[in-house]
Structures are given as C-alpha cells and as structure tokens.
Amino acid sequence: MRKQHSAAFKVQLILDVLKEEKTISRIASEAGVHPVQISKWKLQALEGLPFLLDSDYAGRSAEKAAYEKQLHELYAQIGKLTTQLGWLKKKSGLEPE
Numbered sequence: 001m002r003k004q005h006s007a008a009f010k011v012q013l014i015l016d017v018l019k020e021e022k023t024i025s026r027i028a029s030e031a032g033v034h035p036v037q038i039s040k041w042k043l044q045a046l047e048g049l050p051f052l053l054d055s056d057y058a059g060r061s062a063e064k065a066a067y068e069k070q071l072h073e074l075y076a077q078i079g080k081l082t083t084q085l086g087w088l089k090k091k092s093g094l095e096p097e
C-alpha cells in the first residue's frame with residue numbers, strides 16, 4: 001500500500017532541499033521518503049511556480065472548476081435521459097426485450 005503524504009509535508013521537504021543545508025539523501029532518510037520522490041516533488045514545485053505567480057492563474061482556475069462542474073452535470077443529465085429513453089422504448093414495444 002502506498003503512503004499518502006500531505007501537501008504541507010511535501011512543501012516542508014522541498015523547502016529543506018532548497019535551503020541546501022542538508023543533502024536530499026539525508027532529508028529523505030530523516031523523513032522516510034525515497035530521494036527520487038523528493039526530487040520529483042521539487043521539480044513539480046519549480047515547474048508550478050510560474051503559474052502561481054501569474055495574475056490570471058486564479059481566474060483560469062475558477063473557470064476550470066466551473067467547466068468541470070458543468071461537465072459533471074451534463075454527464076449526469078445524459079445518463080438520466082439515456083435511462084428514461086431505454087425505459088420508454090421497452091414499455092412502448094419499440095425495443096425487443
């Protein structure tokens with residue numbers, strides 16, 4: 001079973017790495033995490049920083065959340081209508097059982 005780490009835990013490890021007071025191997029050993037995993041988290045954090053500092057990021061994030069909510073609602077509606085159509089076809093005799 002994989003261990004799940006909180007975002008705060010990951011950030012703390014990344015900050016420790018960026019301070020360069022200890023090696024990644026030592027930080028990993030103390031935290032009980034593989035050094036490669038810490039390196040991946042560091043890379044993800046550094047790649048994501050430009051987006052966090054972009055003034056339009058918050059607006060795009062809100063748009064994406066609204067889009068995903070609308071998409072979820074539309075898929076739910078499609079499922080409901082598909083079920084109703086199947087039921088109507090069955091009851092009307094247009095579709096063999």
